[in-house]
Amino acid sequence: xxxxxxxxxxxxxxxxxxxxxxxxxxxxxxxxxxxxxxxxxxxxxxxxxxxxxxxxxxxxxxxxxxxxxxxxxxxxxxxxxxxxxxxxxxxxxxxxxxxxxxxxxxxxxxxxxxxxxxxxxxxxxxxxxxxxxxxxxxxxxxxxxxxxxxxxxxxxxxxxxxxxxxxxxxxxxxxxxxxxxxxxxxxxxxxxxxxxxxxxxxxxxxxxxxxxxxxxxxxxxxxxxxxxxxxxxxxxxxxxxxxxxxxxxxxxxxxxxxxxxxxxxxxxxxxxxxxxxxxxxxxxxxxxxxxxxxxxxxxxxxxxxxxxxxxxxxxxxxxxxxxxxxxxxxxxxxxxxxxxxxxxxxxxxxxxxxxxxxxxxxxxxxxxxxxxxxxxxxxxxxxxxxxx
Amino acid sequence: xxxxxxxxxxxxxxxxxxxxxxxxxxxxxxxxxxxxxxxxxxxxxxxxxxxxxxxxxxxxxxxxxxxxxxxxxxxxxxxxxxxxxxxxxxxxxxxxxxxxxxxxxxxxxxxxxxxxxxxxxxxxxxxxxxxxxxxxxxxxxxxxxxxxxxxxxxxxxxxxxxxxxxxxxxxxxxxxxxxxxxxxxxxxxxxxxxxxxxxxxxxxxxxxxxxxxxxxxxxxxxxxxxxxxxxxxxxxxxxxxxxxxxxxxxxxxxxxxxxxxxxxxxxxxxxxxxxxxxxxxxxxxxxxxxxxxxxxxxxxxxxxxxxxxxxxxxxxxxxxxxxxxxxxxxxxxxxxxxxxxxxxxxxxxxxxxxxxxxxxxxxxxxxxxxxxxxxxxxxxxxxxxxxx
Numbered sequence: 001x002x003x004x005x006x007x008x009x010x011x012x013x014x015x016x017x018x019x020x021x022x023x024x025x026x027x028x029x030x031x032x033x034x035x036x037x038x039x040x041x042x043x044x045x046x047x048x049x050x051x052x053x054x055x056x057x058x059x060x061x062x063x064x065x066x067x068x069x070x071x072x073x074x075x076x077x078x079x080x081x082x083x084x085x086x087x088x089x090x091x092x093x094x095x096x097x098x099x100x101x102x103x104x105x106x107x108x109x110x111x112x113x114x115x116x117x118x119x120x121x122x123x124x125x126x127x128x129x130x131x132x133x134x135x136x137x138x139x140x141x142x143x144x145x146x147x148x149x150x151x152x153x154x155x156x157x158x159x160x161x162x163x164x165x166x167x168x169x170x171x172x173x174x175x176x177x178x179x180x181x182x183x184x185x186x187x188x189x190x191x192x193x194x195x196x197x198x199x200x201x202x203x204x205x206x207x208x209x210x211x212x213x214x215x216x217x218x219x220x221x222x223x224x225x226x227x228x229x230x231x232x233x234x235x236x237x238x239x240x241x242x243x244x245x246x247x248x249x250x251x252x253x254x255x256x257x258x259x260x261x262x263x264x265x266x267x268x269x270x271x272x273x274x275x276x277x278x279x280x281x282x283x284x285x286x287x288x289x290x291x292x293x294x295x296x297x298x299x300x301x302x303x304x305x306x307x308x309x310x311x312x313x314x315x316x317x318x319x320x321x322x323x324x325x326x327x328x329x330x331x332x333x334x335x336x337x338x339x340x341x342x343x344x345x346x347x348x349x350x351x352x353x354x355x356x357x358x359x360x361x362x363x364x365x366x367x368x369x370x371x372x373x374x375x376x377x378x379x380x381x382x383x384x385x386x387x388x
Numbered sequence: 389x390x391x392x393x394x395x396x397x398x399x400x401x402x403x404x405x406x407x408x409x410x411x412x413x414x415x416x417x418x419x420x421x422x423x424x425x426x427x428x429x430x431x432x433x434x435x436x437x438x439x440x441x442x443x444x445x446x447x448x449x450x451x452x453x454x455x456x457x458x459x460x461x462x463x464x465x466x467x468x469x470x471x472x473x474x475x476x477x478x479x480x481x482x483x484x485x486x487x488x489x490x491x492x493x494x495x496x497x498x499x500x501x502x503x504x505x506x507x508x509x510x511x512x513x514x515x516x517x518x519x520x521x522x523x524x525x526x527x528x529x530x531x532x533x534x535x536x537x538x539x540x541x542x543x544x545x546x547x548x549x550x551x552x553x554x555x556x557x558x559x560x561x562x563x564x565x566x567x568x569x570x571x572x573x574x575x576x577x578x579x580x581x582x583x584x585x586x587x588x589x590x591x592x593x594x595x596x597x598x599x600x601x602x603x604x605x606x607x608x609x610x611x612x613x614x615x616x617x618x619x620x621x622x623x624x625x626x627x628x629x630x631x632x633x634x635x636x637x638x639x640x641x642x643x644x645x646x647x648x649x650x651x652x653x654x655x656x657x658x659x660x661x662x663x664x665x666x667x668x669x670x671x672x673x674x675x676x677x678x679x680x681x682x683x684x685x686x687x688x689x690x691x692x693x694x695x696x697x698x699x700x701x702x703x704x705x706x707x708x709x710x711x712x713x714x715x716x717x718x719x720x721x722x723x724x725x726x727x728x729x730x731x732x733x734x735x736x737x738x739x740x741x742x743x744x745x746x747x748x749x750x751x752x753x754x755x756x757x758x759x760x761x762x763x764x765x766x767x768x769x770x771x772x773x774x775x776x
Contacts, residue, residue, distance in 0.1 A: 013554045015547075038768055039557050050773040062764040068550030072768040074557035156671055159403075162456030163674040166401045169427050169462035174670070278669045282562070283544055286551040288761070289677045373676070376450040380426055380460040385438040 003096040008037030009069035010102035014145030014285050016299035017131050022064035023303030029057040039072035045085040067286040078109035087116050101129040103137050111338040128318035129306050133285045135185035138344025139336040140320035144299035147292040147367035149284045150189035153178050157190040161199040161231050168229040172273040177260035179284050180235045182207045184349040187235035192361050200231035207237030208348050228382025234259045293369045305333045391484040396425030397457035398490035402533030402673050404687035405519050408489050410452035411691030417445040427460035433473040455674040466497035475504050485513040491520040499726040516706035517694050521673045523573035526732025527724040528708035532687035535680040535755035537672045538577035541566050545578040549587040549619050556617040560661040565648035567672050568623045570595045572737040575623035580749050588619035595625030596736050616770025622647045681757050693721045
């Protein structure tokens with residue numbers, strides 16, 4: 001049976017989200033009719049759909065390695081009205097299958113649409129393809145997009161460390177702020193490439209832990225004493241005490257950030273040292289230079305696996321990675337019910353990793369290509385030659 | 389004759405400054421005695437010198453591809469006292485040759501030390517090796533460090549553009565702030581990888597031009613009308629009118645920045661659109677992922693050429709690139725008198741490039757490796773399918 005498929009991308013783009021789309025299209029465009037949703041759920045609710053021609057399929061496949069979401073993505077509140085309008089688009093167009101590539105919010109909306117279709121006795125197959133840089137998506141070991149972002153964070157930190165140790169007569173503290181929303185996966189990845197203790201990061205602030213200002217200041221002070229500088233990493237989701245937080249709202253969605261800048265002011269006032277606040281910014285989710293090759297492959301595998309689920313008439317599921325029990329390195333592709341994804345909720349960095357970062361880095365290592373050079377021992381420590 | 393050499397690194401590090409040092413050491417460590425200055429001019433003034441052993445030479449050579457300045461660098465005001473103390477270090481140690489790797493300030497201090505040595509009838513050979521990410525160093529076509537930074541800026545902009553076009557129902561304007569101090573070379577490089585006019589940057593703010601707020605707002609508005617979003621790039625050195633500038637002083641040195649953040653506030657207040665200010669930050673000068681391979685080679689060539697000048701007893705000069713008259717692609721290594729470097733002053737982006745960016749990109753192209761993928765035509769324009 002030739003199915004009518006609608007596919008879209010939702011939420012913040014990643015460096016590899018187009019790879020999932022391209023692989024899916026390549027697999028199915030000759031078997032079924034695919035139409036594309038412009039700008040994610042907003043386009044679905046507002047019937048902003050583009051008919052898939054051979055030329056368009058080809059153009060999408062050409063976007064395989066391009067960052068950003070080539071169909072348009074964005075944020076859109078999935079309230080009751082939006083869900084109803086989305087189903088109307090689907091029913092008016094006699095759509096058989098809805099496929100969305102996205103994170104937690106995307107999967108929640110997908111489940112609501114499926115539910116409403118069922119209540120309306122409309123037969124709809126729904127499939128979710130995972131995507132997140134924050135790794136906060138439940139129901140899967142990890143999701144495409146995260147590894148590229150984690151690798152970028154880790155490389156930025158070790159390179160910033162080498163820069164900072166050279167500049168410590170001008171700048172003693174550098175605070176690097178990462179993405180991650182309410183989960184610390186990205187911030188904690190900052191030390192992944194560290195080979196020498198003096199490289200740091202000497203402090204990692206995670207949203208999962210309550211922030212202790214005194215402890216933080218103590219680490220900064222002792223690192224300066226020991227190395228001549230301090231490299232600190234904080235997640236955008238760290239909640240500062242006493243209303244110091246600078247998060248704000250844009251279109252009803254909380255936009256995090258400003259933790260590094262706030263801590264910079266606190267340190268400069270209290271310690272009389274120079275501090276730089278560095279926000280790694282959108283490059284974490286879009287810079288194509290560091291897209292992990294494994295991440296790309298996995299993003300493609302997710303698209304291909306979604307095509308297989310579609311062919312097998314599986315519905316109400318998200319594509320998911322399950323790690324082989326016998327080997328950390330072996331990833332199985334499976335499907336998990338959307339209700340399990342939702343039940344899992346926003347995924348946090350587990351305690352076992354927070355307490356044991358090397359254990360986390362072992363978990364992370366099959367996801368990140370080993371293209372990082374091993375840096376030699378630093379030569380200068382503060383203002384003295386560091387004897388090796 | 390076996391010479392006593394002192395070598396140091398000064399100013400902000402780059403991704404390739406260690407390559408110049410490594411090449412120099414590799415060339416001469418078996419012929420002369422090399423000692424190393426810790427933390428640039430501060431170390432020279434304060435007699436903070438490390439004796440060069442075979443083990444240390446090897447360790448330095450291992451830093452060839454590592455970002456940061458492995459000897460320690462930093463900022464230090466070269467006032468009369470510092471210059472006198474520097475010469476004292478040199479004379480007390482019977483140093484024959486002083487070699488410094490750095491930018492404008494480094495070369496100025498080098499010339500002052502040479503002058504003072506001459507007044508004291510102390511025979512001192514001085515050689516400068518160029519380094520800058522801002523490309524504001526006079527007396528040379530360009531300097532190592534710049535190409536890697538320019539390439540990073542250009543890649544960040546084209547990737548941010550793909551991200552922004554996917555997010556335009558959430559964020560309509562993104563303002564990217566680059567380094568460059570008072571010169572626009574880095575900011576202007578932002579469009580180097582652009583293949584499609586919709587990618588932008590739709591506006592580039594340069595320190596060489598006076599900032600026209602009305603013109604800027606007009607470009608932002610018309611880009612949003614045309615594409616659904618606007619990607620603007622501003623140099624940290626752009627001077628905003630009416631005291632809006634947010635530059636500040638750290639240790640007597642003006643630290644630029646904050647232009648993007650200020651413009652963000654102005655647009656959000658005036659236009660009712662969402663704006664993100666992105667500062668590309670220290671990764672511009674340290675991220676090893678995008679160090680242009682040509683930049684690395686040139687940094688090494690500068691170190692090797694400095695060794696040759698030393699062997700030939702040339703003094704009072706800086707290593708310099710001169711572009712072949714008959715071919716844009718051919719770079720000659722020459723030496724230029726330090727007084728000519730100083731006379732040239734802070735190097736600005738010339739008018740011919742400001743008025744004709746494609747001409748600038750032609751000039752830039754032999755410095756940047758051609759590893760950028762050609763991105764296909766964007767699929768979505770605002771909220772409609774962009775027919776090709």
